Amino acid sequence: MAAGIFLNTWEGLESCPLRVLREDSFCRQVPAPQIHAIGPLVHEDGDAEGQRSTDVECFAWLDRQPEESVVLVSLGSGGTLTMEQQVEMAWGLELSQQRFLWIVRKPTDASASATFFNVGRDEEDDPTKYLPQGFQEKTREVGMVVPSWAAQVTILSHPSIGAFLSHCGWNSSVESLAKGVPMIARPLYVEQRTNAAMLAEDIGVAIGPTVEEGRKVAGREEIERVVRAVVSGEEGKRKRRRAREIRYSSVESLSAGGSSHASLAAVCEDWKAKCRGCEEV
Structure with a gap:
């Protein structure tokens, strides 16, 4: 009706x-x-006056990184990785030797959408303590880990961001495309898998890790491969050009006379x- x-x-x-x-x-x-x-x-995220201390630290770190060199890793406020997925993600990022900014959440072996209705309830439990032992020390020179939340849209707008490892929720996907950032598709549940396939196969702005036969999650070597491919490989250059084309089309669509x-x-x-x-x- x-x-x-x-x-x-x-x-x-x-x-x-x-x-x-x-x-x-x-x-x-x-x-x-x-x-x-x-x-x-x-x-768009709030103004600078409302930034937390972690936000200030985060953007100060981004300011020191080369242009288009950092992978933003953010899997949404409602989704969670299992402990195995989080371990493989961590060591995959370490093996890639690429710069990264990871908005990390507490893992759970329950449903992938386990935190969808519990966002913000577990803030006192530091999610970084669930990372593999020694991970932060080994990646201190190239990576930064932010607990639970960060200003995602503002981060995607930063010139040092070269790729977005995302769960492919539609809001995050639109934010990335509107900023011209290519994606690494890591869907967690329901429509995110459809979005990931569309972003990779139809629109041509994303690449996704594959899961080996007999395994439940993408291994660290596969995470390493896709991160390297998007940040510094030839495939990444093609995805980046396509993402910029989409960004230009988004600006035109909202301009007077645009679709x-x-x-x-x-x-x-x-x-x-x-x-x-x-x-x-």
């Missing part, structure tokens, strides 16, 4: 599926609301016309 559906996407990102929804003869027979692509909608701007403007004009009709009645 809805009059329409707003989607946080844009023509330059998903032109084919949006065209199919509007024009395909089968889709047009389905009694569904009209689709309005009005993205990218990105919630998202026009889509939202058309809805507003429709609302105004209906309001004038009500007043006349």
